[in-house]
Amino acid sequence: MDEGWTLAAKADALKLRARMVQAIRRFFVERDFLEVETPCRIPAPAPECHIEPVASGEWFLHPSPELCMKRLLAAGYPKIFQLCRCFRGGERGERHLPEFTLLEWYRSHADYRALMDDCEGLIGQMAGELGFGSSLGPPGRRIRLGPPWERLTVREAFARYAPVPLSEALAADRFDEILALSIEPRLGNETPVFLYDYPAELGSLARVKAGDPSVAERFELYIAGLEVANAFSELTDPREQRRRFEEAIRRRRRQGRPVSPMPESFLEALAGMPPSAGIALGIDRLAMTVSGRERIEDVVAFTPESL
Amino acid sequence: MYTASDLRKGLRIKIENDPYIVTEFNFVKPGKGQALYRCKLKNMINGNQFERTFRSVDVFETADLQEKKMQYLYKEEGKYCFMDNQSYEQVFLTEEQVGEAKHFLLDNIEVEILLFEERPLGISLPNFIDVVVTKADPWAKGDSVSGNTKPVTVQTGYQLQVPPFIEEGEKIRIDTRSGEYLTRVKG
Numbered sequence: 001m002d003e004g005w006t007l008a009a010k011a012d013a014l015k016l017r018a019r020m021v022q023a024i025r026r027f028f029v030e031r032d033f034l035e036v037e038t039p040c041r042i043p044a045p046a047p048e049c050h051i052e053p054v055a056s057g058e059w060f061l062h063p064s065p066e067l068c069m070k071r072l073l074a075a076g077y078p079k080i081f082q083l084c085r086c087f088r089g090g091e092r093g094e095r096h097l098p099e100f101t102l103l104e105w106y107r108s109h110a111d112y113r114a115l116m117d118d119c120e121g122l123i124g125q126m127a128g129e130l131g132f133g134s135s136l137g138p139p140g141r142r143i144r145l146g147p148p149w150e151r152l153t154v155r156e157a158f159a160r161y162a163p164v165p166l167s168e169a170l171a172a173d174r175f176d177e178i179l180a181l182s183i184e185p186r187l188g189n190e191t192p193v194f195l196y197d198y199p200a201e202l203g204s205l206a207r208v209k210a211g212d213p214s215v216a217e218r219f220e221l222y223i224a225g226l227e228v229a230n231a232f233s234e235l236t237d238p239r240e241q242r243r244r245f246e247e248a249i250r251r252r253r254r255q256g257r258p259v260s261p262m263p264e265s266f267l268e269a270l271a272g273m274p275p276s277a278g279i280a281l282g283i284d285r286l287a288m289t290v291s292g293r294e295r296i297e298d299v300v301a302f303t304p305e306s307l
Numbered sequence: 308m309y310t311a312s313d314l315r316k317g318l319r320i321k322i323e324n325d326p327y328i329v330t331e332f333n334f335v336k337p338g339k340g341q342a343l344y345r346c347k348l349k350n351m352i353n354g355n356q357f358e359r360t361f362r363s364v365d366v367f368e369t370a371d372l373q374e375k376k377m378q379y380l381y382k383e384e385g386k387y388c389f390m391d392n393q394s395y396e397q398v399f400l401t402e403e404q405v406g407e408a409k410h411f412l413l414d415n416i417e418v419e420i421l422l423f424e425e426r427p428l429g430i431s432l433p434n435f436i437d438v439v440v441t442k443a444d445p446w447a448k449g450d451s452v453s454g455n456t457k458p459v460t461v462q463t464g465y466q467l468q469v470p471p472f473i474e475e476g477e478k479i480r481i482d483t484r485s486g487e488y489l490t491r492v493k494g
Contacts, residue, residue: 050339050340091336091342176336176337177341177360184337202339204339227337230338230339
């Protein structure tokens with residue numbers, strides 16, 4: 001296909017995306033968040049069962065800027081945000097690019113509920129500035145953006161939409177499959193939805209809930225069936241964090257997949273990190289929901305295949 | 308051997324001893340969760356289709372598919388017989404397996420037969436064949452408006468639209484992919 005034509009056809013989406021990013025920056029600057037930049041090439045990403053870091057020489061391209069940003073929190077920066085490219089091996093589909101753009105922001109002395117409020121404020125204000133008023137999406141399928149948005153626990157979502165209850169899905173290792181294929185398409189079609197309180201074993205870098213150790217204080221934000229963000233009340237216990245990383249490394253070894261070194265300097269800093277909350281939001285996916293495009297390649301100028 | 312991350316549209320894999328072609332493919336993954344590979348698969352022997360979701364730990368055998376040059380011999384009781392001119396081995400294809408190609412099977416024409424572990428699955432023709440027109444209405448002189456066509460029948464029994472100046476007994480070239488007339492062949 002003619003390249004000039006392909007790129008020209010994306011002009012509307014690319015212009016909207018640029019205005020979206022500018023509105024996001026304004027939102028955080030107005031609220032006294034400090035914009036930071038951290039290295040995208042790092043010696044040790046957070047060990048995760050299902051995220052493949054991309055090697056760069058002896059080091060790795062970061063799959064998320066989370067570790068360096070939390071070191072800044074530990075050093076006393078209370079409110080920070082970053083917009084950066086991230087890299088995850090093998091991820092390519094209608095909603096995935098192996099190189100993509102994340103927005104991350106962190107608040108110290110706050111938990112994941114404060115981030116839910118931030119999401120409502122950020123996306124509501126941005127849509128207004130872009131001229132969408134207080135809703136998004138095509139006529140007939142408008143998604144209302146006025147707060148409060150729907151809040152649904154993972155357990156409730158399984159009870160409402162899944163063919164089997166949560167406990168059974170976990171026991172049969174079908175959690176991801178059921179979430180992706182049966183639940184996600186039903187989420188966020190009237191208002192955006194916060195899917196929250198994940199089973200503790202899927203807590204990743206989130207702390208367990210005070211009063212209910214079976215769940216972790218983690219949420220994902222869904223708009224029109226699309227997972228847009230993932231957030232935690234951050235785990236601040238370095239020993240528990242090391243145990244989870246070791247478990248992820250063990251599982252990767254068992255599956256014969258490559259492992260990266262333990263992120264020691266992060267674990268060291270974690271001991272001094274105040275109670276905090278942090279979130280990663282996919283800019284490409286947000287651009288998809290704002291521009292009404294179904295495929296991620298429609299909101300970026302270039303894909304790996306076009307290079 | 309393929310792993311799930313090799314899956315893509317058009318890939319041919321073997322499942323429970325049958326060859327399948329991936330007709331639709333999508334990559335799905337919850338951010339922190341497992342990668343899922345959603346496929347629509349078509350059985351290359353019986354044409355049955357189904358959807359299945361694979362995980363990164365799944366592995367597949369490659370479907371052992373071959374193309375072999377063979378010569379068309381005859382049709383009998385709904386079966387089409389082809390012969391390998393080197394080994395004199397003969398294979399039979401059903402009308403369904405031959406598909407649209409049945410319109411262009413000239414006697415002794417050389418074709419490619421797609422084989423799965425020695426079992427024939429399908430046929431590919433040369434892109435162009437030359438055939439004799441066996442039935443055509445005479446050319447009404449004066450009917451020279453460009454774009455006009457008339458129906459004719461060729462030696463294989465196939466009917467198609469051709470320009471009005473084509474007459475019975477003439478040879479024409481057909482594109483077997485579209486089934487359309489291309490040009491008149493002299494001699």
